[in-house]
Amino acid sequence: MWEGEANVEFVEKDVREASLKPTEGRVKSLRPFAMQSLSRKGPVFADHNSIYSKEARPDDISFPSTRFYGSKRRQLTWLREEFKSLEGVTALDAFGGTGAVSHLLRDLGWETTYNDIFEFNIISARTLFSDSTHRLSEDTLLKFLNRVRPTEGFITATFEGLYFTTQENMWLDGFMACLPSELEKNRDLLLHCLFQACLKKRPFNLFHRANLNLRHSEMPVQFGNRSTWNKSFDTHILTTYREVQLAQTARAQSIQVTSGLCAGKIAPGFDLVYLDPPYFKRAKRNTETYLERYHFLEGLARYDEWPSLIDQNSSLRAIKRPYRLEWTNKQELLVNLQHMIKKHSGAKFALSYVADEEPTEEELFNLFRENFDRVRLSRRSFNRVLSKKRPFEILLIGQ
Incomplete structure (x- = not known):
């Protein structure tokens, strides 16, 4: 499957529409992108036979429920399928968030390190793990x-x-x-x-x-x-x-939790680096940051400092800037990703993102093709709260 100098595998799965046939639906929309990539660099492997649909089902991996935007808890079964064939010992979950993916990686036998920039997430991770x-x-x-x-x-x-x-x-x-x-x-x-x-x-x-x-x-x-x-x-x-x-x-070995670092400052040495950075909406000039969405929780986590962190000009009494701003500029996301890949040279990389947002799926795909010999692009559709659309979640794996 991975023969050739630069190999790419496309897998598209829809967990919403049980009636979707292998040769219908979104496969057609993906094909021009695959062909365009084929003309630029190396052979492309498009696994059309594995493009199937199935009903969404409760995840089989025990993890506490969360109410966070963008949580990967509902995607753990899919991610398990994608990660189980990867080889290595140590893994970094650089944007740990709820900790769901760290939990999965540990369950798969990886010696896992959890990191997040926000104190409330670090506190929760220390609790859960x-x-x-x-x-x-x-x-x-x-x-x-x-x-x-x-x-x-x-x-x-x-x-x-x-x-x-x-x-x-x-x-x-x-x-x-x-x-x-x-x-x-x-x-x-x-x-x-x-x-x-x-x-x-x-x-x-x-x-x-x-x-x-x-x-x-x-x-x-x-x-x-x-x-x-x-x-x-x-x-x-x-x-x-x-x-x-x-x-x-049913907890297995523990997960190491960092003190809360900028992802770009984490020292290399991991076999696998998983990235789930903030998503930027293409239709909006400014996308609300995680700090804007959860500033109240960050205040509780840093309660003694909270009065000095408040932006007195904010009608919402949000935390003033600059405050642990990381990967909050859509124009810099590709540059940040490139920096991470270069810093952790030799590691496998897995990136979660959303199709039809910014940067585009093609830009992210090309970034991986330029930096890795083997690339796998997997897509699945999930219903998302607070959204009328049913976007595809994408997972890029580079080796």
């Missing part, structure tokens, strides 16, 4: 929650009328006031559960707009539900705790 629920029992968690008393503090004074009700803001202040009295080894787990509770109580699970009015509106809900929004923080925290506990029951 440890024995945190063994150190903090459910009974101890409930006793902690019972000690929380609503109080007027920084959150109440700063975020009135934005993301949560006044009473909920006071409860958050009470939670954060109790946290320092808890053992340091238990704080990560408590914060991770709080992060997930905050997301569940938010319309759209984001903080890029206030949207508190949607919780009080009588209009039909198009995303999320009022029952979830109106459940207490305690209830959501307990649910998340139990999910983490279940995932840790």
